[in-house]
Amino acid sequence: MKVKGTLIGFTAILMWSLLALFTAASGTMPPFQLSAITFAIGSMPGVLLLLARPQRLKLLKQPAKVWLIGIGGLFGYHFLYFTALRNAPAVEAGLIAYLWPLFIVVGSALLPGERLRWYHLAGALAGLGGTIAIVSRAGISFDGAYLIGYGAAFLCAFTWSGYSLLTRRFEAVSTDVVTGFCLATSLLSLACHLGLETTVWPTDGTQWLAILGLGLLPVGAAFYAWDFGVKNGDIQILGAASYAAPLLSTLILVLFGFAEPSLRIALACLLITGGAALAAKEMIFRGKASKTVAAE
Numbered sequence: 001m002k003v004k005g006t007l008i009g010f011t012a013i014l015m016w017s018l019l020a021l022f023t024a025a026s027g028t029m030p031p032f033q034l035s036a037i038t039f040a041i042g043s044m045p046g047v048l049l050l051l052a053r054p055q056r057l058k059l060l061k062q063p064a065k066v067w068l069i070g071i072g073g074l075f076g077y078h079f080l081y082f083t084a085l086r087n088a089p090a091v092e093a094g095l096i097a098y099l100w101p102l103f104i105v106v107g108s109a110l111l112p113g114e115r116l117r118w119y120h121l122a123g124a125l126a127g128l129g130g131t132i133a134i135v136s137r138a139g140i141s142f143d144g145a146y147l148i149g150y151g152a153a154f155l156c157a158f159t160w161s162g163y164s165l166l167t168r169r170f171e172a173v174s175t176d177v178v179t180g181f182c183l184a185t186s187l188l189s190l191a192c193h194l195g196l197e198t199t200v201w202p203t204d205g206t207q208w209l210a211i212l213g214l215g216l217l218p219v220g221a222a223f224y225a226w227d228f229g230v231k232n233g234d235i236q237i238l239g240a241a242s243y244a245a246p247l248l249s250t251l252i253l254v255l256f257g258f259a260e261p262s263l264r265i266a267l268a269c270l271l272i273t274g275g276a277a278l279a280a281k282e283m284i285f286r287g288k289a290s291k292t293v294a295a296e
Helices: 002-016 019-025 031-052 054-060 064-087 090-097 100-110 118-135 144-169 177-196 205-232 235-241 244-255 263-279 281-295
Strands: none
Touching (some): 002 205, 002 235, 002 244, 019 205, 019 244, 031 054, 031 177, 031 205, 064 090, 064 144, 064 177, 100 118, 100 144, 100 235, 118 235, 118 244, 118 263, 144 205, 177 205, 244 263, 263 281
């Protein structure tokens, strides 16, 4: 079950790597409006499942703290991320926000039955180095004038890592509850949009397809897969492997002509894949050992 959970959790990382491509193709819709629409779309598969199997509705009856953690994680992360981008340069804000995989790896030592080993931390740090190489193409310069944005980005990283670690403590809670988290996040995003933004609608079918893709994958199925992964998989490996998302995202942008290939991307590829392999070495060698025993 642990290997299965880790692999399912990794599919969330793969889906998040499509976020930049779909967002770039979605037009100029304001972020909270986009969040409201895509989270509504992302909740639909769960809603349809609950309608098809009404007996599963009882799984939504959870303690208030479960709802606070779930809604706080999904909506809180996106609210803080958008705030950071509004108040600081995108490169620096993105780098700070992407401290969350490192926080997950380090924080996992506090979870019952988990131990933080040197290769988990080394793998996460290598991934951080690769992420720096990805996001710092125009250089990094932290300016005190952007402290509000930097602070929001740090809280963003802390919020998502905290959500992921706390979710592990509620492993008995069904992943069906993520449907409720997505619906609540959609409604809160709509409220923020109405209060802070001007509505902008897509101008062609391609933009609508990109928005549908966002809702079904990186802002939909990915959260269900991540919930299952952190509850049932190896959270330390998932934390370190999460640094693959910005790398894969950049490679996809290169493939579709939104970015240019470079030596910097090759270096990031080496650091991130090497770091993920290092963090996962125990699971990899455990799997090889199991196959050897079975063969004998």
